[in-house]
Amino acid sequence: MLRGVSKIISPELFTIRKLDASLAVLLTIFALGFVGSTVYPVQPTAVVGPLETPPSQLYPLGTDAYGKDILAQLIAGIRGSLQIGATAAAISLLIGVLIGLMAGYKGKIIDNLLMMLTDIVLLLPSILLMIMVAAYFKWRDPLLVSIIIGITSWPWVARAVRSQTLSLKNREFVNLSKMAGLSDFRIVIRDILPNIASYIFMAYVLLMSGAMIAETGLSMIGLGTTQGVTLGNILFWAQVLEAVRRGLWWWFIPPGATLVALAASLLMIATALDEYFNPRLRGS
């Protein structure tokens, strides 16, 4: 729901206490992902125990249909999902910011063409585009999955960056730089970009949560990464091997709940950041 999210940024949403809570959730999940395998050194891909055992002292989150440890998979899955989320978000951001800056700063025909392209991609559902592209690749490493997600999720960033650039480019400091004979490139880098940096940072956080949800969707339909573990990957196998109908709740609840917690805390952080960077939105 990235598009939905971008319009909800509002002054009333958050108090600092809610920011604290979301940061705590986020850091807990990060810690689990990055330090978890040191504290709990079990191989996520190794068969370590009896099949389909519910959580116990020996297997804190139980085992799956192959006897693989779910907690170990969850730890690796968090890392895998964060990695894809971070890479895909960087790719989207790069495309979105470049197109938005060009369209907004250059204007006229370039603006028209780029915005037409943006509107077309915006109208086509990104998850369908992702499935369509991924279907043609037999092997998909995390980088490829990130690229597929990245090249389909940028339009709303491009639109927002364009409108911010439009409002900045006629300010006095930009005109001064023009009179001083600076090149367009330098003006964009030194006058425009720093002024939209806070927005870019916020967009990155939102893109990242969107990308992790997209990765899960791709995985669920069988087109996720074919290397390594992600949260979507765990859910895919739980779905294919009928974990739900056979009552193996410990297999599909933890990865889904972790994903929701990650995405929701990132959304709340982005909202709070926006409030902080845009003092005009605060108060009242």
Place this chain on the structure above:
Amino acid sequence: MPIISPFIIYILRKGAFIIATFFAFLLVIFALPRAIPGNPVAALLTQIFQQAQANPDTVKAVYRKFLEEFGLNKPLHEQLFDFISRLMGGDLGTSIAFYPRKVADLVASYLPWTLGLLIPAILVAWAIGNLLGAWAAYRRRTRVDNALLPVFLVLSQVPYYWLAMILLYTLAVTARVFPVAGAYPPAMSPSLTSTFILAMLHHYTLPFLSIVIVAIGGWAIGMRVLVIYELRSDYVEYSELLGLSDKKILGYVFRNSILPQVTGLALSMGTVMGGALITELVFSYPGTGYLLFRALSTLDYPLIQGTFIILVSTLLVANLIVDILYAYIDPRIRVSYVGD
């Protein structure tokens, strides 16, 4: 100079853009397999050809059909021309996995289930979400809003199919209130009898709820913000000074705030559709999501392409309908739209 109604100009412009988008999409569909290194379609063709050596007749027929429809031995521009002209004639090719069934017929038999699930779910979620969002805004800084907002925020981040798994597990597997799979009991065949319709609704409830509950979150968040801004506008203050009832003022506020949400409806449909396709998998619901999954796992490229073309066309038509509706309810467009 004849005066064309601004309404007509608006519709024509929107229509032209949607047609342009459709052709851009077709171009992507056409270019994708041909641009990816190692041409996956050609690779599949070789694979079928090798099978044909061992298992002659049917596989050879599949091979010939496939070769003819993709026309890989022809120059690129001829391939594109063939592709578009066949499509305009309503021919989406022949399925490989379900050979010799036509892709168009296959998708047509699965599509009603998807639309029957999607359209009511989107509309119901939209209505409930907007009402709840407006209510939360009206009761801002009270316990109602403080309790509702975090729920909306978390809901908006839940994948439809994960909620589907949770509902399936709690209400069908554990509590046994609802059936665990399908769109109707396997022993029944579709008919217009009351027993069948009841059984169908029984199967419909969980997939429907898993889409509605999640989608409510996003709508409510959006509406809440819109109403909060609207409540600050001058006319609200003026109406209060005039002594109008809260109910009356809220009615105006709601009407003004709902307009952007109508545009949002058009934009969100694609996202909901993507999520709903995967939700069908969780419930083994016989819609296009289920068909697409079969097509993807057998690398049935004609069927994959055909499903996408139908889904995207449906979506674009729905978008145009929402745009027309929007122009109709927004007097600013109805009366004064004259282009840029």
